[in-house]
Amino acid sequence: MEEYWNILIFLFISVATLIVFSLRSRRWKRLPMPPGPSGYPIIGNMMTMNKLTHRHLAHLAQRYGGLFHLRLGLLNVFVVSTPDIAQQVLQVHDKSFANRPVGKAMRYLSYDRANMAFANYGPFWRQMRKLCVMRVFSRKRTESWVSVRDEVESTVRSVAAEAGQSVNIGELVFSLTMNITFRAAFGTTFTSNQDRFLSILQEFSKLFGSFNLGDFFPFLGWLDLQGMDDRLRNARRDLDRFIDVIIDRHINNPKIDSNSNSKSDAYELDMDMVDDMIDFLGESTDAGDGDNNNNLPGPLRLTKNNIKAIIMDVMFGGTETVGSTIEWALAELIKNPEDMRRVQEELVNVVGLNRKVNESDINKLLFFKCCVKETLRLHPPIPLMLHESTKDCEVSGYFIPAKSRVMINAWAIGRDKPAWGHDADTFRPSRFMVDEKASGLDFRGGFFQFIPFGSGRRSCPGMQLGLYGLEMSLSQLLHCFTWNLPHPMKPSELDMGDVFGLTAPRAVRLVAVPTPRLNCSIIS
Numbered sequence: 001m002e003e004y005w006n007i008l009i010f011l012f013i014s015v016a017t018l019i020v021f022s023l024r025s026r027r028w029k030r031l032p033m034p035p036g037p038s039g040y041p042i043i044g045n046m047m048t049m050n051k052l053t054h055r056h057l058a059h060l061a062q063r064y065g066g067l068f069h070l071r072l073g074l075l076n077v078f079v080v081s082t083p084d085i086a087q088q089v090l091q092v093h094d095k096s097f098a099n100r101p102v103g104k105a106m107r108y109l110s111y112d113r114a115n116m117a118f119a120n121y122g123p124f125w126r127q128m129r130k131l132c133v134m135r136v137f138s139r140k141r142t143e144s145w146v147s148v149r150d151e152v153e154s155t156v157r158s159v160a161a162e163a164g165q166s167v168n169i170g171e172l173v174f175s176l177t178m179n180i181t182f183r184a185a186f187g188t189t190f191t192s193n194q195d196r197f198l199s200i201l202q203e204f205s206k207l208f209g210s211f212n213l214g215d216f217f218p219f220l221g222w223l224d225l226q227g228m229d230d231r232l233r234n235a236r237r238d239l240d241r242f243i244d245v246i247i248d249r250h251i252n253n254p255k256i257d258s259n260s261n262s263k264s265d266a267y268e269l270d271m272d273m274v275d276d277m278i279d280f281l282g283e284s285t286d287a288g289d290g291d292n293n294n295n296l297p298g299p300l301r302l303t304k305n306n307i308k309a310i311i312m313d314v315m316f317g318g319t320e321t322v323g324s325t326i327e328w329a330l331a332e333l334i335k336n337p338e339d340m341r342r343v344q345e346e347l348v349n350v351v352g353l354n355r356k357v358n359e360s361d362i363n364k365l366l367f368f369k370c371c372v373k374e375t376l377r378l379h380p381p382i383p384l385m386l387h388e389s390t391k392d393c394e395v396s397g398y399f400i401p402a403k404s405r406v407m408i409n410a411w412a413i414g415r416d417k418p419a420w421g422h423d424a425d426t427f428r429p430s431r432f433m434v435d436e437k438a439s440g441l442d443f444r445g446g447f448f449q450f451i452p453f454g455s456g457r458r459s460c461p462g463m464q465l466g467l468y469g470l471e472m473s474l475s476q477l478l479h480c481f482t483w484n485l486p487h488p489m490k491p492s493e494l495d496m497g498d499v500f501g502l503t504a505p506r507a508v509r510l511v512a513v514p515t516p517r518l519n520c521s522i523i524s
């Protein structure tokens with residue numbers, strides 16, 4: 001009986017696929033599709049799906065070029081691996097590639113795209129982005145920046161307490177960045193519930209990465225062959241239970257100065273991201289932009305679902321990205337003792353050994369800044385940026401149909417030999433000081449060989465906050481301690497492999513032994 005059903009499903013998929021492709025192919029005759037590895041009938045390249053990491057895609061690009069094509073079921077996937085094609089997609093045709101592809105899990109867990117990261121490009125997304133850039137992630141919102149400074153201080157104290165012993169840097173910095181984002185989002189009152197929230201995030205992360213047949217054969221979307229529906233419902237219910245309480249407490253205890261009935265400076269200091277967003281709570285065009293709710297008549301009004309979904313953007317966008325960069329930077333510097341010596345010497349010259357690093361020191365730490373750039377070039381925390389074409393489009397003489405998935409391989413682009421030279425795979429921070437091609441590059445996305453924060457409309461809105469957390473944490477860890485590998489490991493033996501998921505952290509956590517190096521007390 002089961003066999004009978006399998007055959008029936010297979011026949012159904014085959015016929016539907018052939019119909020869809022024969023209808024589409026009429027339009028495709030005008031321009032060629034980019035080259036790519038050949039696949040099987042109907043399923044295309046789905047058999048190699050578990051291999052589609054940034055590394056394997058970079059390898060395929062060497063054979064098929066800077067723009068190549070894969071087919072996963074009914075889904076067309078285009079992979080961009082060179083700076084010039086990235087410029088075509090993110091600048092020349094940016095509007096045509098400004099959507100995000102969203103599978104079943106992402107759609108459901110984001111309350112039907114009620115967030116910014118998955119919203120389709122349009123008025124709803126524009127207003128959300130404005131709100132986040134101007135207020136929620138803004139430089140003016142003091143609590144986020146205070147939370148960075150406080151949490152870095154407390155991490156330095158805990159490292160000092162373990163001086164001379166092996167410290168798991170991966171775990172240390174993940175909990176540092178988690179604390180920073182958690183506190184910036186919810187304020188100080190809720191910190192005791194962090195473990196519960198962490199397990200909710202972990203389940204979300206697993207569901208985002210899980211395979212769902214309906215994402216590749218949309219007409220099979222109603223089938224729940226993998227039994228995903230229950231897990232999705234439970235995960236979102238857990239998040240609702242957790243954040244609804246926090247939002248309600250914020251609504252019932254607004255941070256208003258009771259004397260003046262308005263927000264005083266002191267109260268502003270204490271404002272967290274939820275406080276910022278509840279100002280916009282109201283009867284609204286419900287939550288998500290879905291696929292069609294994209295014509296907002298008036299100013300932005302948010303629902304609780306929008307607030308929850310944006311908080312998840314912050315948690316996913318701002319925690320592992322910053323944490324993995326700190327860990328990679330320390331690993332690269334430990335592996336390259338000459339660069340470590342130079343960056344620590346600069347810290348001595350600019351800051352001195354009698355105090356810790358201040359915010360105002362950072363811009364004077366020129367070589368340190370090159371180390372940050374070089375780390376983000378070699379290890380972009382989001383190695384594959386996912387976009388979706390909004391309409392049929394031509395790129396470099398090839399046809400890209402509407403609703404195609406476009407992956408921009410920032411990892412491959414950061415190691416592109418024509419752009420970075422023969423030592424593109426080598427950690428050499430000084431290239432950002434001395435090399436003609438690299439010395440003027442910044443993070444803003446105008447140089448397509450260097451796009452760790454993306455470029456154009458969908459580029460990272462949390463860049464300032466992310467860089468602040470990254471630079472403050474890394475500079476303090478480098479200034480306050482010397483770092484050695486546990487005996488008898490040599491720097492040359494350090495494993496530099498990564499794993500692929502939503503981000504690309506180290507495959508093996510970095511473990512190192514700190515020794516305090518300041519003349520003053522670190523504990524103060």
Ligand code: HEM
Pocket residue numbers: 116117118129137313314317318319321322325380381382385386387451452453454455457458459460461462463465466467470
């Ligand atoms: C080292 C730190 C970070 C890096 C390298 C980074 C990188 C990126 C990249 C590459 C993208 C996608 C760009 C594209 O698809 O074209 C992105 C999007 C995004 N990032 Fe970041 N990010 C960082 C920190 C943060 C922080 C701290 C936040 C929040 C406070 C954040 C929030 C977001 C959001 C919401 C989006 C989606 C924007 C949209 O779709 O319109 N990121 N980030």
